[in-house]
Amino acid sequence: MSSVRVLVGTHKGAFVLTSDGKRKDWNVSGPFFAGWEIYHMKGSQADPNRIYVSQTSGWFGQLIQRSDDGGKTWHQPGIPAGEAAPPAWPPAPSNKFAYDVTPETGKPLTTHQWYDGTQHPWEFKRVWHLEPSFTDPETVYAGVEDAALFCSTDGGENWQELSGLRGHGTGPQWQPGAGGMGLHTILLDPTNPKRIYIAISAAGAFRTDDGGATWKPINRGLRSPYIPDPDAEIGHCVHHVAMHRARPDVLFMQKHWDVMRSDDAGENWREVSGNLPTDFGFAIDVHAHEPETLYVVPIKSDSEHFPIEGKLRVYRSRTGGNEWEALAKGLPEKDCYVNVLRDAMAVDTLDQCGVYFGTTGGQVYASADAGDNWAPIVRDLPAVLSVEVQTLN
Amino acid sequence: MESGLNPAESARAAQVRVALPYHLRNLARVDGDVLLAVAAPVTLRAVLDVLEARYPMLRGTIRDYDTGQRRAFLRFFACTEDWSLASPDTELPEAVATGKEPLLILGAIAGG
Numbered sequence: 001m002s003s004v005r006v007l008v009g010t011h012k013g014a015f016v017l018t019s020d021g022k023r024k025d026w027n028v029s030g031p032f033f034a035g036w037e038i039y040h041m042k043g044s045q046a047d048p049n050r051i052y053v054s055q056t057s058g059w060f061g062q063l064i065q066r067s068d069d070g071g072k073t074w075h076q077p078g079i080p081a082g083e084a085a086p087p088a089w090p091p092a093p094s095n096k097f098a099y100d101v102t103p104e105t106g107k108p109l110t111t112h113q114w115y116d117g118t119q120h121p122w123e124f125k126r127v128w129h130l131e132p133s134f135t136d137p138e139t140v141y142a143g144v145e146d147a148a149l150f151c152s153t154d155g156g157e158n159w160q161e162l163s164g165l166r167g168h169g170t171g172p173q174w175q176p177g178a179g180g181m182g183l184h185t186i187l188l189d190p191t192n193p194k195r196i197y198i199a200i201s202a203a204g205a206f207r208t209d210d211g212g213a214t215w216k217p218i219n220r221g222l223r224s225p226y227i228p229d230p231d232a233e234i235g236h237c238v239h240h241v242a243m244h245r246a247r248p249d250v251l252f253m254q255k256h257w258d259v260m261r262s263d264d265a266g267e268n269w270r271e272v273s274g275n276l277p278t279d280f281g282f283a284i285d286v287h288a289h290e291p292e293t294l295y296v297v298p299i300k301s302d303s304e305h306f307p308i309e310g311k312l313r314v315y316r317s318r319t320g321g322n323e324w325e326a327l328a329k330g331l332p333e334k335d336c337y338v339n340v341l342r343d344a345m346a347v348d349t350l351d352q353c354g355v356y357f358g359t360t361g362g363q364v365y366a367s368a369d370a371g372d373n374w375a376p377i378v379r380d381l382p383a384v385l386s387v388e389v390q391t392l393n
Numbered sequence: 394m395e396s397g398l399n400p401a402e403s404a405r406a407a408q409v410r411v412a413l414p415y416h417l418r419n420l421a422r423v424d425g426d427v428l429l430a431v432a433a434p435v436t437l438r439a440v441l442d443v444l445e446a447r448y449p450m451l452r453g454t455i456r457d458y459d460t461g462q463r464r465a466f467l468r469f470f471a472c473t474e475d476w477s478l479a480s481p482d483t484e485l486p487e488a489v490a491t492g493k494e495p496l497l498i499l500g501a502i503a504g505g
Contacts (some may be wrong), residue, residue, distance in 0.1 A: 035416060059466040059500045060416060060454040079450050095453045 004348050005070065005390040006356055007051065008364055009038030014053060016071040023354055023368040025376045027226040032074060040129050040343055043390040054127035054142070054157060062126050064094045064142075064156045076284075077156035092106065093158055097124045097144055100161040107167025113175040119307035122166065129343060133187035135193075141181030147200040148175060149182045149212065162212035165198065166187035170217060170234045177201035177237050184342055185241045189248040197251065197266060202227075203239040205253070207266050218266030222255060239282045240342040244291035252294055252321070254284040254342070260294055261321050272321025277308055283345035284302065287370060288353040292320040295347075295355055295371060297340040314357070316371050330374035331365065338363070343386040350391055358384025406430035409440050409485075410495040414467075417455070417498070421448040426495055435490035437469060438481035455498060470497040 006017040013031030032038075036055045044050040053074070055066040059285065065074045068081075075081035077094040099122055100106035111119035118195045125145040135137035142150040142159060148166045150159040165183075174181060194211045197218070204219040222257035229235070235349035237256035244250065253260040253269065258279050260269040263339045273279035278298045287293035294317045300308045311334065314327040338361035348354040355371050358364045409431045413421065417478075421427070429443045438461075445452045452458065455467055463469070469476040472486045473496050488494040 057416065058415075060420075061457075061464060062453070063420075076450050093452070093458075096458045098459060260418065 002350055003392045004350070004354065005041065005043070005048075005392060006346075006364065006366070006377065007041040007071070007385035007386075007388045007390070008358055008381065008384060009041050009053070010358075010362070010382040010384050011037055014038040014041055014055075015212070015378070015381060017377050021350055023348075023350075023366055026366075029071070029379055032071075036063075036382070037126075038385060039126060040388075042130050042132060042388045044132040044137040045137050046133065047173050048356045048390050048392055050132070050137040050155075052130040052140050053134060054130055056126040062095045062097065062124075064130075077152075077154075078332060082191070082367075090384065094156050094249050096162070097127070097142070097148075097150055097159055099124065099148060099162075100163040101167065105163065106161070107163040109346055110167075110171055112171055112181065113173055115176065119172060122183055124148075125180065126182075128182040128184045129186055129298045131188060134188060134190050141186050141188075141196070143181035143186050143198060145180045146176075147181045147183040147203060149183055149186070149196075149198055157383070162208075164213050165206060165215045168206070168215050168217075171205070173234055174200065174203035175235065185238070187241060187243050187248075187251075191248055195248070197241060197243075197264075198236075199238040199241050199253075201239070202235060202256075204234045204236040205238050205266055206243060217307070218262070219269070220267065221262075221269030222253075222260065223258070223271075224256065232320075240284050242284045242286050242294075244286045247291045250291065250320075254281050254296055256280065256302060259284065259294075259321060272317070274317070274322035276315055276323055276324050277326075281340070282342040283340050283357060284345055285345045285355070287355075288347045288349040289351075290353075290370075293370070294321060295345065296324075297345070297357060299339060305339045310335050310337060312336040312338065312359075314355070314367075314374075327367075327371045327374070329372065335392075336361075341385055341390075344384050346387050346389040348389045348391045355391070356387050356389055358387045360384065405491060406432045407435050407490045408492040409435060409443075409489060410492045411440065411444060412495040412497045413451075414498060414500045416500070420450050420454065423448075424451055428492070431490075434484045435483050435491075436484055436487065437476060437496075440485070441481075464499040468499045468501055470499060 002021040008015040013034040015030035019026045023163040041053040049070040051067040055063040112122035126141045131141040138155045149162045179279040188195040189195035199205045204214045208215045239254045241253045249265045251262045259273045261272045262269045281299045312331045315324040317324045338359035345357040353370045355367045360383040364377045410426045471489045
């Protein structure tokens with residue numbers, strides 16, 4: 001019997017929502033790490049019991065947590081789980097994200113553009129996104145603020161920066177979005193372990209074809225009238241990028257404004273916003289079995305981060321973009337002024353694809369029929385920062 | 394009390410009491426104040442070094458990993474005085490060094 005496990009990161013802790021394949025009755029466990037911001041949590045496809053968590057706080061900084069038993073117990077990598085404190089634990093550098101400036105592998109720690117146009121030193125602040133390897137549960141990537149990509153090959157105990165990205169020649173032109181200069185999207189190519197896509201607010205999207213040694217901006221076709229050069233190579237506020245595993249060269253992007261599509265691994269983009277009522281938004285995802293079926297949640301504008309007319313609606317395209325339909329059954333039809341953040345939408349891989357998203361109002365909605373009908377799993381969590389789904393067999 | 398000190402050092406070491414904020418107590422898996430054997434001179438740096446050695450899950454949560462600087466929203470208090478801006482190599486008051494008074498580590502009240 002298949003089941004699903006929904007991993008929810010919120011402003012005040014983590015929650016694990018579980019159900020059988022019917023996805024009708026749910027069990028809610030948590031909060032884990034109560035009071036901490038959980039930017040992201042994601043399970044390994046190579047070992048579903050392995051779950052990585054980004055736990056952060058303005059007071060106490062960054063921590064990484066890990067579960068090896070599907071979310072029943074948690075520990076910081078390198079520190080044994082359990083109640084008692086052994087007398088001589090090894091050091092726990094699992095929360096040490098040091099930019100690599102070594103002569104052998106690193107890049108000089110340059111500066112990036114600040115809000116006022118001056119240059120500002122790179123400073124680590126938090127981990128926005130954790131992306132486990134498809135094949136090795138010990139390997140996981142971390143996208144951090146200030147924007148950089150790190151990798152651990154020992155289950156999160158030690159982290160090494162893939163400094164070719166930060167050291168890209170355009171680095172001094174990168175600038176923070178309103179929420180900071182975060183590397184928020186990491187897409188691993190399931191057919192090519194050397195290829196990784198990432199996206200940064202507000203630098204744009206980048207791709208490596210050599211496992212992270214070198215990177216190229218992939219922003220041709222993006223147009224952002226709010227930056228000095230609307231067609232610039234970098235500087236675009238990419239909110240999220242999604243792909244279908246069966247077609248890793250086809251990418252879909254929710255940009256600050258515009259929903260975009262690339263059919264050539266990001267080399268060229270074209271707009272597919274079509275009949276969306278607004279093409280501003282954060283989340284975007286692809287149906288598990290239909291590579292041309294997309295989901296977005298239109299948000300009124302960058303000035304008003306809530307749904308149009310107070311009606312929360314997911315929009316679905318079955319044509320790879322341009323033609324969109326509103327999905328509203330079971331969603332609030334009035335007085336709804338929440339937002340859906342970039343990492344707060346996910347799909348399961350059951351035969352009837354399930355779609356999930358969380359809101360800044362603390363609701364997590366699920367559809368067990370690809371978006372036709374929706375129901376809340378929970379309504380009153382803290383503001384939801386991220387939603388990921390594990391399909392368990 | 395495990396301190397990382399050898400027996401001779403432990404005999405000379407002071408028992409320093411540290412009061413952690415709620416979230417760090419949870420992280421360290423302790424219920425109340427922690428007692429640390431700290432060799433003289435008992436400075437803020439010495440206490441934090443022993444604290445992080447004894448509870449490595451706290452590394453990076455009080456002081457920045459690389460710079461060793463106090464995290465911006467944490468404060469240190471000893472005998473009702475704010476030591477947050479003092480040199481970390483200044484000796485703490487005797488009452489703290491002898492465990493009569495705790496070294497308080499507090500999260501700043503921030504956020505409105």
